[in-house]
Amino acid sequence: MRDSVDRHVEVWARELDWMDPVKEAIFARLAILARHASQARRATLDSDGLRNWQYKVLLTLRRLGPPYTGNPSLLADHLGLTRGALSARLAPLEEAGLIVRTHEDADRRRVRVRLTDAGHAAFEQQVAAEEADELALLAALTPAERVTLADLLRKMVLAAEDSAAGQAEQAREA
DSSP states (O other): OOHHHHHHHHHHHOOOOTOHHHHHHHHHHHHHHHHHHHHHHHHHEEEEEOOOOHHHHHHHHHHTOTTTEEEEEHHHHHOOOOOOHHHHHHHHHHHTEEOOOOOOOSOOTOEEEEEOHHHHHHHHHHHHHHHHHHHHHHTOOOHHHHHHHHHHHHHHHHHHHHHHHHHHHHHHOO
């Protein structure tokens, strides 16, 4: 069975005789799958009335573990935002009842952000929908093939992370 990538590789293999067709097929297919996953996430978020940035805030709070609470500085760091940008994002989430901001009793300047029951439910609904989409896509593979794919992708991710760490170290030394 042939897919769109097979046709893509045929064209470029004729045009670029130096190109590795297996490499091209791998990365073209990874790009298609990444685009598919991203579009599926957006569609699920749209149907649930969440935006991607809202989901990321809920995800970050959930990752912190029970009681799903963090201070704004920690959240901003995890999300790669300034405190001001985070504050602007928290306001609509709080208005929607997905998070609550509280002040510590002893120091009113200290704020805590907590995932509410509604925020927890919105996160769970999004993750369950993504799980269904991803499992439907993986249904094309046997359980053993899934394990093999996961192992092979791990090798590639480790190589990418090692490369990124090396580049960051070189930048610091420069």
